[in-house]
Structures are given as C-alpha cells and as structure tokens.
C-alpha cells in the first residue's frame with residue numbers, strides 16, 4: 001500500500017515535471033521547508049508558552065490562530081486553528097476521518113499512521129482501545145473527546161504539563177513536548 005503510493009506519487013511527479021507544470025527545485029524546496037523549518041518543534045513552543053504564561057494560554061484557547069501567529073507560525077493548513085487543552089477530566093484526540101487534514105505550521109507533516117484507514121475509523125468508534133495501542137492508559141474517569149479535522153479547522157492538543165517541571169524554563173519545557181502528545185495519542 002505504502003509502496004504503491006510512493007510509486008504513484010513518483011509517477012505523477014515525473015509527469016508534472018515533464019509537462020512543465022512544476023519545477024523539481026520548487027518541489028524540493030517545499031519538502032525541505034516542512035522537514036526542516038516547520039515541524040513539531042513549533043507546536044512544542046506554543047505548548048510551552050501556554051504552560052508558562054497564563055495570559056498567552058487564555059489567548060490560545062480563545063483564538064488559537066492569532067496566538068500561534070504571535071510566535072511567528074502560520075500559513076497553509078493552519079489558517080483556522082483550535083487549541084484543545086487536556087485536563088484530568090478530559091483528554092482530546094485528533095483525527096481526520098475523511099483524509100489527512102493536519103496543522104502543518106505547528107506540527108509539520110503528518111505521521112503515516114495518522115493517514116491510515118485503521119486509525120481514522122477506529123479512533124472514532126473506540127478511542128480508548130486505540131489509545132491503548134499507543135501505550136496510553138487513561139483513568140476510567142477521564143472523558144475522551146475525538147475531534148475530526150476538516151479543510152477548515154485544524155486542532156492542536158495542549159497536553160498536561162508533567163509534574164515536577166516547576167523549575168524548567170520555557171525552552172526546557174518545549175523539549176519535553178512530543179508530536180504525538182499534540183495529536184492526543186501520547187502523554188508526557
């Protein structure tokens with residue numbers, strides 16, 4: 001399946017290049033941008049700021065697009081962001097049931113599993129068992145809410161700040177935040 005897809009993408013790319021619709025260097029530049037400049041480190045900085053700055057946290061929860069732009073992140077696939085804060089009572093998980101909508105400016109390119117039909121269908125029906133597959137066990141009393149991304153709205157999960165991190169500064173906190181925690185499939 002993945003190999004088929006890679007072959008199809010390669011075939012499509014060579015046709016587009018051959019016909020002059022795209023320049024290969026432009027494609028390379030886009031890929032390099034999302035692999036090197038944009039990625040989960042951006043989202044991690046947003047999360048760390050929200051942990052350390054209560055006013056920023058409030059802005060993030062009321063208008064995530066604007067709060068994320070304050071840190072310099074925005075653009076394609078991040079025009080309408082919503083931040084979801086995990087608490088002991090509620091845990092958020094993000095999916096795109098239709099395809100693979102994902103907040104590129106804060107998380108970079110989506111992981112392969114995010115695009116898999118198994119994740120997309122099962123997480124809606126039985127989020128607790130999908131989380132268990134990811135090694136995440138939540139207390140019985142924690143409600144799990146699944147959010148379906150669309151072409152319009154993209155989500156960033158703000159994981160709970162780990163205990164014992166009171167002395168860490170924003171940069172050290174950001175280093176603790178993982179991509180999967182910001183999708184909701186991991187805890188910190």
Ligand code: FE
Nearest residue numbers: 096099100101
């Ligand atoms: Fe999608």
